[in-house]
Amino acid sequence: MTAVNDFGSEMRYLRQRKGLTIREVGRQVFISYSMISKYENGQLLPKSDIVQRLDDLLDGGGALVGRAREVALSAPGHPSPATGLPTTTRHFVGRNREIGELLKILTPSGALMSEPAGVLVLHGAPGIGKTALAAWVARLLLPRFEHGCQFVDLHGYTEGRAPADPGEVLDRLLRRLGERPEALPADVEELAALFRARTADRELLLILDNVRSTAQIQALLPDGAQCRTLVTSRNFLSALDGVPRLSLRPLEPDDADTLFRLVSSTSDTDGYETADIARIAEYCGRLPLAVRIAAVRCGPDSQLAVSRFAGRLADEYARFRELDDGERSVKAAFEESRKALDATERELFALLGLLPPEIMEVAAVAALSALDLPVAERGLDRLVDAGLLIRVDTEHYVFHDLIGAFARLAARDLAGPHSTAALRGLLDHTVRSCSRADSLVTPGRRRFPPPPTSGPEGQDFEGYDHARDWLAQELPALVALCRTAYEHGFDEYCWMMAFHLRGVFFLGKHWTEWEESHAWALAAARRSGNAVAQAATLNNLGLALVCQGQLDLASDRLTEAADIAGAAGDEDAQCTARSHHAWVMHLRGEHERALAEEAATLAYYQARGRERNAAIVLRDMAAIEIVIGRFDDALGHLTSALDVFRAIPSPLDTAMALNCLAEIHLQRADLVGAWHGFADAFDVASLGTIAFERARAQHGLGRTAAAHHDNTEARRLLKLALSGYTSLSAREEVDHVRADLAALAA
Template sequence: MSGTSGRRDTFGAELRRLRLAAGLSLSALAERVHYSKGYLSKVETGATAPNMSLALLCDAEFGTAGALAELVPASTRRQQVPRPPAPSLPAPPPVTAHFTGREREFEEIRTVLLDDTPAAPPVCVLSGMAGVGKTTLAARIAHRLEARFSDGCLFLDLRGHTPDATEVSAAEALDRCLRALGMPGEEIPRDTDDRAGVYRNRLRGRRFLIVLDNVRSARQVLPLLPAEPNCRVLVTSRNRLHALDDAHHVLLDTMPEADAAALFRRIAGTALPPAGADQHTDRLLTRIGDRCGRLPLAVRIAAARYRGHAGWTPDELVTRLADEQARLDLLDDGERSVTAAFRLSYHDLPEQQRHMFTVLALHPGQDIDLRAACALADTDLPAAERALIGLQDANLLIQRAPRRYQFHDLLRAFATHGAVDAVPQAGRRAAVSRLIDFALAGAERASILLAPHRSRPALHLGRLPLEPTPLPDIDAALAWFTAEWPNLVALCRLAAEQGPRQRCWQLAFSLRDFFFLTKLRQPWIETHALAVAAAKEAGDTRARAGSLNNLGVPYLELGDLDSAAACYQEALGLFHELGDGLGISSALANHAWVTHHRGEHQAAVRDLRHALEFYERQGLPRNAAITLRGIALIEAESGALDDAVPHALAALRSCQELGLDLDAAMTLNCLGLAYYRSGRWDQAARAYQQARTLGAGVGSLHETARAETGLGNLAAARGDRAAAQWHWARAGEHYPELSTLRVAEARDRLAEQARTSSAGAGQP
């Protein structure tokens, strides 16, 4: 380019062309280069001459390799070129033209480093897991802020986590710094403390930005921290360096979804259509970023490999990244490797932390709590917590909630396919067995609180290193299940695949009452289908029958009557083979609901009465109360209202005497329906209000929404449309998808809405 060949070749015109080609507004460019929007506008229009600092920053931003700097007028170039550092002063590495995002972290660090108030922290620590982009961000900060430090920037790579390289000791780093500051080598003291003293004296009265990159420990950098208040230090490390307690700490997390996709697009370049031109490609890039764990190193490698394979498409790359082991292989371009970066961090760990990291890979869920980690590692709480905190400080674990830890996706893949082999096969089996038994003990304890009167098979668990989480009441049980159910589902799956098989159906059974309360039907189906298959393979007919009987319930609630009927009929046949009267009555009562929803109400009531008689003979009041409520509900729905009300009241008394709050809420809703349909609206309102209170108290969004729907139906029947809409809206907030097949209030709502709509349409 030449500065004299026409308008296009002037600095301002070229800057504008590059900015528009990159899709940047003046405001966006101003945020990136930290010049004001007004100044940039004047430069673009030629009203103000550019300076060399702006040219260098924009060259780095647009990847134009100095082309803009060449367009800076010679008259200003000589005056405004930033003063270069002394020849021996270690300079920051070049800034990549593909740098993307990190605006929030950049601004936070910039604010700390440029804060000249007496209380300002002199050190900023930037920590994060391997490959998250700490050095890249530090180099960008150094280039952007160097001009604000009159004596320049001193950038040292201390090689704390560099493969096949020796860590730079504090003594060696001080030697380099003193030489860079102009001290002859023969005058540098041999003792580290003496070097540190001379180093601090040399910095007095000067203003340096000192970047200490790739630091392993606080001990490595403490001698390098200046006493001069005008100097600032930026430290990067894979470890959190809590010992630098006077520092401001910034944790660099993985990239946001949009930034990861944008980084991939920048590196892939013309191999992809422009952003927004093809929504399918945009979605695929988001998935690629997710499969790279939104880790910048992984995204860069994946994009570079994509760019180097002309025959690849984004769809193919998504497929290639799907398998965990293949993903790690793909994220290695011969010079950069995600696995190598992780391996170095892993091998740097102390023995206890390395063991904990390894056994955590055996956990199939997304996160793990402290007590479960104890069970896996077969250790006590204090030792487990020390190891987990150490892994968190090394940025090898993430803590999203108190005492709950999880892997980054790629670290999990590395642990599963690399590190876990360090544990012998027998040790792995023992660890998984302890974990499953520990989880089952906790789930059983929580389930008993949710359904204390349910009959349960005996459990024979192995030795556990500690007790499950204490659960004082039903609220604690619900909170525990809410946090743990995805892990319990994953462990149920693991038990089905690897054994012991009986743990699969035992875990499924322990989840049944929580799934019924929360209406989590898909995991309910998954766990119980696994349980049925595992019990069949193990030849345990009783477990198979019980699992089938439970499996029919979510199918019924979803309206899949055929699948529900198949489960109940098979269970009924197996219970007959076993001569199990309780099982026969339970399956018969469950199947009665299929019969009812198929319109055969009298046959359904007949089967429920058979079950009720058995429960009363056997002295099973909980089963009897639930069955009597079922009879009342069918009577209310089929018009036998004179029978429905006394049956519902009798069932309610039994539930209250037994302390069955959820069943009492369900029975109150049944009673409300019977009163509503018989025209006793005041009594219906009281029943629904009590059901709403009790349902909310036990955490049942379903029963709360059912009660609100019933109250809305009452308001609509009384002509109060505003109140009806309010109650129906509240029902939608609690549980928006009440089944019109299973919930009579939902059907009545449709009828009331149709009636009030037609009445409103007829008004003048």
């Protein structure tokens, strides 16, 4: 190594610590990036003025200037060569943030926690690139350590090989440090004491790679104040108290794309392959090991086209067969981690493969596994520690995409009765929880009792806010479970879950999820021959379509619901279909006919003491009456409805009614009454986190301000309404607000 090499290593170290790319450095010092690359690779030494500019830019503090003055390989402080360090990969990309963190912490003068001295754990999933990153950083750090680097693979998860024995590792390290083999003690504790003594005064970087457990490395940690130890492991190594840890995540999308192109020799100009490469990277979960294998499979010596290989990876269960190049296998890497679990943990891992690939809640996992909540949580945390699961927060976990696919493969090995019982326990818990939550979010709705159970009764909720927040947070997983229930033949759970999600769908205007879940629910109800379930599901589907303005399709659904309900003698479902159909008539301009239909449904609900249902009909009648100018009738109906909604209480219904009431004041040019009415609706909607009604109130306030000729305030409020409606994909309302804003600008 020459002084030029020393300079290049120092420059690369400072650049990556600063988090800059070669191109960014070149731009800031007005030099081509190819010249910067030559400086770092030891091909060229820059002139003194450029050295000073680089030192200033990279916060070198004179380090680059000093390196530029070194002229001999034997200069004081020159590092010893690395021992055992694997060859640096030709295609290392990304990880700038992680490199910067590691350089800051592992530099001899860096700030490290003192117990144990100078240790950092780099942990992450199998195949995520821990070893490659450690080797890369070690070479950057070599100039900073007088006595070089020692790298040891402890084979914690090497297929077909037992984890390295600490005594054998100590023996090897001491011989590397110059100890005579015949002078080495046999006892591990004595070897450890000798290693600590020999490293006490050294400036040494120790890399302990592929560690299985804390016990494997406890005796290998040096005590020297200027020693630094980088440990890589799939395991969190929680027994290493008080040490900093860095969790390695998948590559960024651009970095995964670059890695694939470099390894496969695919040109950046091959634009037609860009989408396929992005698909491959995502199928690989952006794990470096998987991306490298995929790239080799698509390399210049392969007859396999990128597009064709992307198609093969689309099949989740064939994916692991494809991510195997004969010498490296993603599945084998994952399997080593699974084998390291105990029997209970392996079973839990396989059970998690029964879940859809959304974020999973601890309570749901407990129901799935028939474990007590604390036991389930400990099991999940163990999987996190093993690098097989990611903790999202205290209540939620998620798989890395590729590990989730591996878990779903493992779930196939579960005995049929076992997986069926596990899913039944999960679905029973979930349906009961949804039913309880929905009864708080939309009280007074018709309820269907869940199937009898001997298991847990589902979650309890403290009130409206708790129930609403739970439904909103868990919604992606709950919708996915509707499909899981359908695919595994749990028809009753499928349609019931969709039914109990209707309230939160309406609250958040989740049209896509509403239609998808109810499509599975309708298929399940038809497959089981349950007429009541079919009518209820069709009514909910019809309502979703009405709200989106798809009136013809909505009418078809509601007519079918009424026919099925009539044949089954389900008067409630018939009345619901009639009420929803009345709204279709209203939107088609048939206001009088709509009012007549609503009056009939109102009589039905009042006769049966169904106060909330009757109040909803009164509110709908008032909305129609406002359109045709019957303000007194509308006011009377809304006043009666509001009394019921407030007594329940039902924040959604209250906010909707208050917005209608304020509209009457605005139509009558009572701007004070309109302003207070919309403000009341806004307050209720905000407290209840009812986004649509909040935006509706802001729209009303903006229109009221415009009528008062306060254009500045009107514009502010209308823009807020536009933002709210846009976030809900409420296209018709967005158009109305834009028209009002345009009128202000005219």
